[in-house]
Amino acid sequence: MAEEKDSSEHELEQLQFKVIILGDGAVGKTSIAMRHTENSFSNVYKQTIGLDFYLKRLSLPGDVQVALQLWDIGGQTIGGKMLKNYIFGAHFLPPRAVIVPKAVLLVYDITNYESFQNLEDWLRLVQRTFGDSKLPYIGLCGNKCDMNHLRTVKAAKHKQFADENDMKSYMMSAKTGDQVNSAFFQIAADLAGIIVTRPEVEITTPIVKATIINHDQNDPDVAAPDMRRPDKKCLIQ
Numbered sequence: 001m002a003e004e005k006d007s008s009e010h011e012l013e014q015l016q017f018k019v020i021i022l023g024d025g026a027v028g029k030t031s032i033a034m035r036h037t038e039n040s041f042s043n044v045y046k047q048t049i050g051l052d053f054y055l056k057r058l059s060l061p062g063d064v065q066v067a068l069q070l071w072d073i074g075g076q077t078i079g080g081k082m083l084k085n086y087i088f089g090a091h092f093l094p095p096r097a098v099i100v101p102k103a104v105l106l107v108y109d110i111t112n113y114e115s116f117q118n119l120e121d122w123l124r125l126v127q128r129t130f131g132d133s134k135l136p137y138i139g140l141c142g143n144k145c146d147m148n149h150l151r152t153v154k155a156a157k158h159k160q161f162a163d164e165n166d167m168k169s170y171m172m173s174a175k176t177g178d179q180v181n182s183a184f185f186q187i188a189a190d191l192a193g194i195i196v197t198r199p200e201v202e203i204t205t206p207i208v209k210a211t212i213i214n215h216d217q218n219d220p221d222v223a224a225p226d227m228r229r230p231d232k233k234c235l236i237q
């Protein structure tokens with residue numbers, strides 16, 4: 001009879017995927033990583049100097065265990081000498097982990113058009129870094145979609161850029177947590193070559209609480225909010 005592996009051995013054999021998070025300063029890369037790995041968020045901006053690592057274990061359909069290494073690279077590194085090392089750098093893989101393909105998440109802030117335009121530069125940098133070797137999986141990520149009312153990057157622009165460069169599309173809010181887990185679940189499944197259904201992806205998304213504003217109920221000019229259908233803001237279309 002086959003012996004059951006103890007948990008530490010099992011851990012060593014799991015798939016590890018390195019996901020590099022790139023984009024301008026203050027677009028929310030650290031916030032996305034922290035929301036996904038620690039389910040926390042801070043309104044205070046603390047610039048990432050160099051890079052930070054985060055690790056998240058996920059369980060995919062078929063009991064496939066995956067660990068995502070999130071490499072949060074400071075937005076100010078774009079001109080720096082270290083960036084290529086960060087992107088191509090050595091993994092901190094456990095000894096028996098399966099060697100991984102890489103993914104790059106190019107993040108912009110949907111309220112900051114320049115941060116979207118600058119992704120052209122970030123993408124070129126990734127392309128130059130990988131040179132002739134196969135490009136990694138690349139995801140285009142619009143963050144801060146809780147501020148949809150201040151959106152300056154139209155959905156059509158996002159879609160066009162993603163389509164032209166063969167990138168997967170994501171929209172999310174690190175602040176509310178909307179679509180953060182589902183994006184990483186989808187990325188992990190894509191990297192592991194596992195097809196996931198929409199309900200399987202959606203179940204990873206926490207319910208986003210709507211902010212309740214105390215309108216004066218007697219004021220006829222104030223429409224009562226429809227609490228049955230909270231506004232779904234993180235939509236690409």
Ligand SMILES: Nc1nc2c(ncn2[C@@H]2O[C@H](COP(=O)(O)OP(=O)(O)OP(=O)(O)O)[C@@H](O)[C@H]2O)c(=O)[nH]1
Nearest residue numbers: 025026027028029030031043045048075144174175
């Ligand atoms: N409203 C809103 N604010 C966000 C969101 N994500 C991040 N922020 C805020 O944006 C600011 C910058 O967030 P960071 O996560 O530090 O940005 P970063 O891209 O890691 O920045 P660098 O370290 O400079 O590369 C912080 O004040 C966050 O609170 C979001 O989804 N919605």
